[in-house]
Amino acid sequence: MMPTETYDYIVVGAGTAGCxxxxxxxxxxxxxxxxxxxxxxxxxxxxxxxxxxxxxMGSNADWADRSVPQEGAGGMVIPLPRGRAxxxxxxxxAMTFLRGHRSSYDAWxxxxxxxxxxxxxxxxxxxxxxxxxxxxxxxxxxxxEGPLRVAPAARPHPLSEAFLKAVRQxxxxxxxxxxxxxxxxxxxxxxxxxxxxxxxAATAYLRPVVDRPNLTLVTDALAHRLTFDGERCTGVxxxxxxxxxxxxxxRETVLTxxxxxxxxLLMLSGIGPEEHLREVGVEPRLxxxxxxxxxxxxxxxxxxxxxxxxxxPSMGNHGExxxxxxxxxxxxxxxxxxxxxxxxxxxxxLPGPAMDQGYMLMVALMRPFSRGTVRLTxxxxxxxxVVDPRYYTDPRDVDALVHGLRTVREIGRTxxxxxxxxEEALPGADVQDDEALRAYVRRNIRTYxxxxxxxxxxxxxxxxxxxxxxxxxxxxxxVADASVMxxxxxxxxxxxxxxxxxxxxxxxxxx
Ligand SMILES: Cc1cc2nc3c(=O)[nH]c(=O)nc-3n(C[C@H](O)[C@H](O)[C@H](O)COP(=O)(O)OP(=O)(O)OC[C@H]3O[C@@H](n4cnc5c(N)ncnc54)[C@H](O)[C@@H]3O)c2cc1C
Numbered sequence: 001m002m003p004t005e006t007y008d009y010i011v012v013g014a015g016t017a018g019c020x021x022x023x024x025x026x027x028x029x030x031x032x033x034x035x036x037x038x039x040x041x042x043x044x045x046x047x048x049x050x051x052x053x054x055x056x057m058g059s060n061a062d063w064a065d066r067s068v069p070q071e072g073a074g075g076m077v078i079p080l081p082r083g084r085a086x087x088x089x090x091x092x093x094a095m096t097f098l099r100g101h102r103s104s105y106d107a108w109x110x111x112x113x114x115x116x117x118x119x120x121x122x123x124x125x126x127x128x129x130x131x132x133x134x135x136x137x138x139x140x141x142x143x144x145e146g147p148l149r150v151a152p153a154a155r156p157h158p159l160s161e162a163f164l165k166a167v168r169q170x171x172x173x174x175x176x177x178x179x180x181x182x183x184x185x186x187x188x189x190x191x192x193x194x195x196x197x198x199x200x201a202a203t204a205y206l207r208p209v210v211d212r213p214n215l216t217l218v219t220d221a222l223a224h225r226l227t228f229d230g231e232r233c234t235g236v237x238x239x240x241x242x243x244x245x246x247x248x249x250x251r252e253t254v255l256t257x258x259x260x261x262x263x264x265l266l267m268l269s270g271i272g273p274e275e276h277l278r279e280v281g282v283e284p285r286l287x288x289x290x291x292x293x294x295x296x297x298x299x300x301x302x303x304x305x306x307x308x309x310x311x312x313p314s315m316g317n318h319g320e321x322x323x324x325x326x327x328x329x330x331x332x333x334x335x336x337x338x339x340x341x342x343x344x345x346x347x348x349x350l351p352g353p354a355m356d357q358g359y360m361l362m363v364a365l366m367r368p369f370s371r372g373t374v375r376l377t378x379x380x381x382x383x384x385x386v387v388d389p390r391y392y393t394d395p396r397d398v399d400a401l402v403h404g405l406r407t408v409r410e411i412g413r414t415x416x417x418x419x420x421x422x423e424e425a426l427p428g429a430d431v432q433d434d435e436a437l438r439a440y441v442r443r444n445i446r447t448y449x450x451x452x453x454x455x456x457x458x459x460x461x462x463x464x465x466x467x468x469x470x471x472x473x474x475x476x477x478x479v480a481d482a483s484v485m486x487x488x489x490x491x492x493x494x495x496x497x498x499x500x501x502x503x504x505x506x507x508x509x510x511x
Contacts (some may be wrong), residue, residue, distance in 0.1 A: 001243045002245045004246045004247065005216075006250060007026050007032045007250070008249065011035045012223045013036070013223075013256040013258060014088060015090065015258055016089065020089065021256060022035040022189055023255055025508060026214050031145060031215070033246050036238055038221065040061075041086055047061070047085070047286060049493065050196070050316050051465055056092040060084070065315070067389055070388075072391050072393045080260075083258075088194070089494070092387070093492075095193055096180075096319060096492040096494075097494060098179050098493050101180060101333050105121055111456075125495065126144075128147070128499060129146045130145060131151065132144050141180045142177070147204045153182075154316075160320040162189075163416075164321050166414040167411055168416075172185070187192060187340075191317055218238070218278050220240055221245070222382050224237045224238055229331065232476045254478070255478070255479045256481045259295070259481065262454070266377065267376050270283055270285030271286045271288050273289045279381040294453040295453055296450075298450045299364070301441045305344070305412065306344075306354075307353070319394075320340070322338060322339040327403035335365070338404060341357070341362050346444055352425060359420065363404035366489075367487070370389070370394040370506065372387070372390040392445070398442065405427075406437075411457065426440075427440040427444070450488060450492060452482045452488040453482075456485065463486075468506060
């Protein structure tokens with residue numbers, strides 16, 4: 001073991017949230033910050049190229065987890081990509097930048113996350129982003145000075161333009177600013193793409209300040225477990241190759257290892273459901289039953305069309321326009337996202353058009369009722385996790401997607417898409433009744449990889465962190481990433497994680 005190093009703050013995981021926190025906390029010169037990341041400091045060449053993001057799955061920047069067989073999806077094992085790099089998942093993701101609809105955050109408050117409504121989060125959303133010069137962005141709701149430059153597609157794909165016309169023809173509303181979180185409509189997504197290149201959290205927040213003398217970054221470093229003195233978390237043990245290190249935090253340790261990684265670290269440190277910890281050989285320290293439960297994600301399906309002519313290659317992220325709909329008027333907000341995808345995306349084993357011979361009208365579940373778990377296989381840090389998202393175990397999730405499939409079929413048959421439209425390849429024209437469509441949803445499943453909720457914020461016994469993001473029952477320890485969401489938001493999760501981390505920086509500085 002190397003001699004213990006001492007810092008004011010230790011931030012574990014340099015993904016979306018970790019890059020924000022390390023950059024914000026080290027703005028104060030006398031505060032020493034350590035940032036620990038399992039992935040490499042060197043970006044892969046393909047990370048910069050927006051259209052190449054699918055090729056990053058299975059690379060060394062992907063932890064490449066897999067689900068346990070999913071009973072709601074015919075026993076399939078679902079690949080679960082997850083970033084392992086400076087920038088974390090923001091370095092391999094699909095670059096869509098959307099806030100959830102405001103109803104998502106108002107639901108957090110109802111779930112006990114006091115102070116986390118849309119209006120209260122708005123300053124933090126704005127602090128992270130910079131939309132200077134982007135038309136149609138209202139400075140009351142959108143940031144103009146943050147580190148993260150975002151904008152809609154600069155060279156839109158012709159299918160994206162045709163889709164928005166189709167949406168209009170199918171009588172759906174269109175909004176100029178779909179990212180704001182205020183609209184239940186269709187529009188251009190803002191994207192984390194600048195000058196044709198990906199802008200990840202490391203490039204936006206961390207790399208510009210990485211030379212600060214009070215900021216220490218260690219990469220290729222796997223956090224093994226937290227250390228304690230009584231009820232106080234004192235720091236972290238981590239490994240770089242065979243070498244063991246330990247670091248001490250005089251103020252606080254913050255977990256930003258993502259919804260799977262932060263729950264894993266808590267459990268490896270003896271904080272979690274006592275019975276499970278004993279089963280896998282971890283000595284329980286604190287019985288916090290909620291750790292690793294409440295796992296939520298956005299699974300998707302869609303209608304795949306053969307195109308009547310070759311589809312030109314994307315200069316963007318393959319998904320530039322989207323919309324939110326409510327599948328049941330009784331809901332208090334939208335629950336399904338519809339998107340044009342310029343490739344015929346589908347579950348890997350399903351037959352369908354060649355990559356440049358089709359497109360997909362995607363239907364993604366934004367407010368799942370199903371809840372999953374993440375558990376340890378054993379007490380060894382870095383070992384594969386047991387991830388059971390329990391996709392579609394609540395039948396209401398499947399029904400919402402069936403409603404979405406019917407809606408995109410209406411959009412898909414409009415005049416605006418006639419010049420592109422060939423046969424419906426999936427599910428196929430003969431798949432019409434509810435029963436057949438339900439079966440299709442369970443067969444053609446993929447995931448957005450938006451794992452959330454495993455260390456949920458709240459005040460009840462099942463909550464893992466309080467509304468100040470402090471782990472309940474422990475001093476000097478917070479979680480500040482996608483895991484703290486009480487319920488997953490009705491949008492791709494990255495923008496929300498930026499806001500959570502911006503807010504966490506304020507909470508830490510105010511202590
Ligand atoms: C393939 C893919 C596509 C996506 N597409 C989009 C999209 O288009 N738009 C969108 O909004 N969202 C998207 N997301 C989701 C979004 O990127 C994530 O929600 C967000 O990045 C999560 O941020 P985080 O800080 O919680 O975790 P992450 O960004 O995942 O960061 C966690 C970091 O912690 C590190 N870590 C974990 N365990 C340890 C350990 N023990 N020791 C040291 N380091 C550790 C990891 O290596 C990682 O770098 C996508 C995600 C994926 C994987």
